[in-house]
Amino acid sequence: MKRSFMITDIFITPFIEYEFMRRALVGSIALAISGAPLGVFLILRRMSLAGDALSHAILPGAAVGYLIAGLSLPAMTIGGLIAGLIIAFATGLAARFTTLREDASLAAFYLVSLSLGVTLVSMRGSNIDLLHILFGSVVGLDNPGLSMLVGVSTFTLVCLALFYRAFVVDTLDPIFLRQITRISEIVPFLFLTLVVLNLVAGFHALGTLMAVGLIMLPAAAARLWSFQLVVALPLAAAFAVFSAYVGLVFSNETGAPTGPAIILVAGICYFVSLFFGRAGGILRLRRPRSHLEG
Amino acid sequence: MGQFLLGAYLNHPNKIRRGIELVNLTLGYERRPAVHHLSGAISPGMALAVCGPNGAGKSTLLKALAGLLRPIGGRIDYGSGDPRAIAYLPQLIEIDRSFPIDVKDFIALGALRRIGLFGGLTAREYDSVEQAIQRVGLSGLERRPIATLSGGQMQRVLFARLIMQDEPVILLDEPFGAIDEATTEHLLSLIAHWCAEGRIVITVLHDLELARRVFAQTLLLARHCIAWGPTQEVLTTENLQKARAMSEAYDSDARECLLDEAIVHDH
Numbered sequence: 031m032k033r034s035f036m037i038t039d040i041f042i043t044p045f046i047e048y049e050f051m052r053r054a055l056v057g058s059i060a061l062a063i064s065g066a067p068l069g070v071f072l073i074l075r076r077m078s079l080a081g082d083a084l085s086h087a088i089l090p091g092a093a094v095g096y097l098i099a100g101l102s103l104p105a106m107t108i109g110g111l112i113a114g115l116i117i118a119f120a121t122g123l124a125a126r127f128t129t130l131r132e133d134a135s136l137a138a139f140y141l142v143s144l145s146l147g148v149t150l151v152s153m154r155g156s157n158i159d160l161l162h163i164l165f166g167s168v169v170g171l172d173n174p175g176l177s178m179l180v181g182v183s184t185f186t187l188v189c190l191a192l193f194y195r196a197f198v199v200d201t202l203d204p205i206f207l208r209q210i211t212r213i214s215e216i217v218p219f220l221f222l223t224l225v226v227l228n229l230v231a232g233f234h235a236l237g238t239l240m241a242v243g244l245i246m247l248p249a250a251a252a253r254l255w256s257f258q259l260v261v262a263l264p265l266a267a268a269f270a271v272f273s274a275y276v277g278l279v280f281s282n283e284t285g286a287p288t289g290p291a292i293i294l295v296a297g298i299c300y301f302v303s304l305f306f307g308r309a310g311g312i313l314r315l316r317r318p319r320s321h322l323e324g
Numbered sequence: 325m326g327q328f329l330l331g332a333y334l335n336h337p338n339k340i341r342r343g344i345e346l347v348n349l350t351l352g353y354e355r356r357p358a359v360h361h362l363s364g365a366i367s368p369g370m371a372l373a374v375c376g377p378n379g380a381g382k383s384t385l386l387k388a389l390a391g392l393l394r395p396i397g398g399r400i401d402y403g404s405g406d407p408r409a410i411a412y413l414p415q416l417i418e419i420d421r422s423f424p425i426d427v428k429d430f431i432a433l434g435a436l437r438r439i440g441l442f443g444g445l446t447a448r449e450y451d452s453v454e455q456a457i458q459r460v461g462l463s464g465l466e467r468r469p470i471a472t473l474s475g476g477q478m479q480r481v482l483f484a485r486l487i488m489q490d491e492p493v494i495l496l497d498e499p500f501g502a503i504d505e506a507t508t509e510h511l512l513s514l515i516a517h518w519c520a521e522g523r524i525v526i527t528v529l530h531d532l533e534l535a536r537r538v539f540a541q542t543l544l545l546a547r548h549c550i551a552w553g554p555t556q557e558v559l560t561t562e563n564l565q566k567a568r569a570m571s572e573a574y575d576s577d578a579r580e581c582l583l584d585e586a587i588v589h590d591h
Contacts, residue, residue, distance in 0.1 A: 074423060196441050199433060202423045205414055208392060210437040257424045257469050 044282045053171045054278055057179045057235050058292060062244055062270030064186035065228045067263040069249025071221065074201050074259075078246060079133075083140035084222070085229045085242040087117035089147030092233065097150060103175050107230055114226035117143055122219055175234050182231035186224050197221055198259070236289040243293035244270055251300040254307025269299045343367045343403060344389070344493065344524060350397035351381065351388045357396060358384040360548045366526065368492070371519045373539035373555065374528045376567055380545045382528040383415055386495045389526065408437070411489040413482055415497035415528070421471055427481055428466040431456055434488025449488075456487040461510060476507040483511055494518060496527040500534065512538050532559055546570040 044051045072081050091113025092106040099105035117139045124139075125132035171179070190197070199207045200217045207214040225245075232241025248269035252262045277292030284291075305312050344366045351359040359381035366372055374382045387393040389400060390412035400407075411434075434456070435449045445453075457463055460480040465473075470481065479499065486494055496515075500508045516538065518525050529535050535542050535555055542555040546567040551558040 074420070192442065195436070198423075198425070199436070201420065202425060202430075203419045203433075205392070205412075205418050206433065209390065209408070209410070209412055211441055213441070257471070258426075259424045262424065 040283060041279055044279070050171070051278065051282065053176055054235075054288065055275065057171045057176050058244070058274035058278065059271050060180045060183035061228065061232050061235060061241070062248070062274045063267045064183040064190075065232065065241075065245040066248040066252070066266035066270035067190055068186065068221075068225055068228055069245040069247075070252060070259070070262050070266050071197055071201060072225065072246065073249055073253055075221075077132075078250070080136055080222075081225060081229070081242045081245055083136050084114055084118060084226055085233070086144040086147075087140040088114045088226070088229055088233060090143050090150055091116075091147075093147045093150035097153070103172070103178075103234060107178065107234065110230040110233060111226065113143060113147075114230060115223060118222035118226055119219060122222065171235060179231050179235060182227050186228060189220065189224055193217065193220060236292065240289035240293050243296060244273065247293065247296035247300045248273060251296075251303035251307070254303040254310045257309050270296065273299060345401040345403070346398070347401060348398035349388070349395055349400060351384050351393060352396050353384075358547065359388075359545070361398070362545075362549050363398075364543070364549070364552050366524055368524060369519050369522045370524055370541055371515060371539045372524070372526045373535035373542045374526060374545055375530070375532060375535055375542055375559065376545035376550070379547075380567070381547050382545055383497050385545065386412065386497050386526065386528060387414075389493075390495055405492065409491050410493045410495060411486045411491040412495040413486060413497060413499060415501070419470075419482075421473075421478070423471075424469060426467050426469050427462060427473070428453060428457065430470055430481055431484045431488055434485040434490075437489065437491075452488060452490075456484040459487055459514065460484040476503050479503050479507065479511065483514055487514070491523075493524045494526070496525065498528050498530060500529070500531065508534075532564075535559060 045055055069081065072078055088110040091109035091111065093109070094113075095102070095105035095107070095109030098109075117136075121132060121136045121139055124130060124135035128135070130138075196207070196211070196213070196217045199210075200214065200221070204214070207217065228245060229241050232244060235241070236244060249262075249266045251269050252266035255265055256262045273296035274292050277295040278288060280286065280295065281288040281291035303311060308314065346362050346364050346366075349359065349362045350357050351362075358379075362385070374385060376382055384393065388395055390410055391407055392412075432445055432449070432453045435445060435453070439445060439449065457466060460483050462477065462480050462484065465477070470478065473481065483499075494515075499511060503511070512534075515525050515527065527539065529539070536559060539555055541553065542558040543552045544550040544558050544563055544567055548570065550567045550570065551560075551563045
């Protein structure tokens with residue numbers, strides 16, 4: 031009797047008692063549900079590191095917003111959004127019209143962007159401000175921040191549902207997409223825009239460096255469990271939601287910062303999948319299931 | 325077999341009765357032409373083989389016909405037809421074979437130009453997916469991920485998608501590259517069937533025997549048109565030697581071509 035009381039104490043009571051915990055939970059779940067499916071597409075497009083690069087690219091925009099308006103969410107968000115979109119589009123254009131491939135252009139742009147961002151922040155802020163931008167704080171979510179997270183999440187899911195087929199074909203066979211539709215040119219840009227939106231929404235809650243973790247890690251884990259996209263996408267979202275919840279509980283219990291706690295749980299999901307995943311895990315190699323007839 | 329597709333086609337007779345005309349067409353990348361001043365007509369129901377040495381511009385020609393490469397000079401005249409009504413199977417298959425999609429869903433993508441990116445797959449389209457799978461002999465593999473298919477099976481899948489696309493013009497770039505004989509024969513019968521339906525099928529081929537056996541018309545290309553006409557008259561020893569000599573003769577620092585408006589004369 032006492033034991034079960036203690037379990038609810040850890041897993042449920044904090045969310046009942048503290049409003050900031052409820053906000054943090056809703057915000058991170060919103061981000062988890064929309065970000066993780068995007069991560070699956072990033073992996074399929076062989077752009078796993080692009081999310082990382084773009085998250086760095088957001089920094090100077092956020093820094094400019096910070097320099098203009100101080101620690102104001104709208105200013106830093108809009109700044110980050112603009113910077114992220116500029117880098118994403120510039121990369122796309124450079125890849126299309128120069129001989130450099132997309133990854134090389136992206137690397138070049140984000141490195142410049144990141145160094146510009148750090149320079150801007152250090153010109154006027156203290157290190158604590160920089161830490162806030164880099165690692166965020168989900169327990170400090172206010173109303174506008176929460177609305178933005180939920181809004182971005184909803185918008186992303188609607189776009190994913192509408193353009194699901196376009197994203198699939200563009201990843202699977204881009205030449206074919208060019209033959210069947212006029213909008214083939216904008217599909218990659220739309221996709222990158224969604225990624226940037228989620229990163230920007232996430233950077234306030236989790237920080238620029240951690241937001242990408244909630245997008246990529248659950249997605250990588252989900253890919254290890256299923257060969258079917260219709261399974262992998264919701265599974266990734268489920269892993270991400272689980273990570274967000276357990277991460278918050280862990281952070282509440284131990285006092286660890288929330289962003290890294292959530293990403294660490296996602297990391298554990300990934301490592302477990304790496305071993306036990308039915309669609310590509312390590313253990314699958316050791317004991318093959320009996321082969322099928324014919 | 326194929327009655328369904330033929331039936332579907334007879335509903336759109338206009339779609340099928342159209343030829344393609346190449347008018348003094350010059351194609352290339354970065355000003356360097358890969359195909360020089362090519363002129364000719366392709367009529368409905370024609371099976372045209374495009375042969376020639378490596379680097380002769382065969383794939384470039386197909387890319388341009390598919391609308392993926394803008395001509396440097398001249399033009400491609402699609403008559404009254406829709407220039408996008410073309411099914412194109414590229415050579416270096418830029419398809420990500422590890423993508424988690426199964427055979428049936430992949431083949432169903434062929435219907436996309438009809439139903440649009442946002443439309444649903446109608447029951448009728450669904451039936452034609454089933455028929456396309458049967459036509460290429462992949463029954464039973466509907467739910468297999470494409471990652472697990474062999475090269476020949478994958479080529480059958482791609483042909484099934486061409487069937488689904490149901491376009492009046494079909495462009496195939498070396499479709500029999502690494503395919504065994506049985507599969508090749510099977511796919512060749514599909515090509516013959518397409519031509520009987522009045523479609524244009526343009527195929528880049530390396531295997532001259534195959535061209536002689538199956539394709540009525542051949543274009544022998546070595547950047548310039550060496551010969552274009554009935555296959556037996558085109559694939560002569562003399563012409564083939566000419567093609568080989570021609571492709572070897574090109575030097576690396578070519579000067580600006582002054583031949584632009586002039587008609588190509590014999591080299």
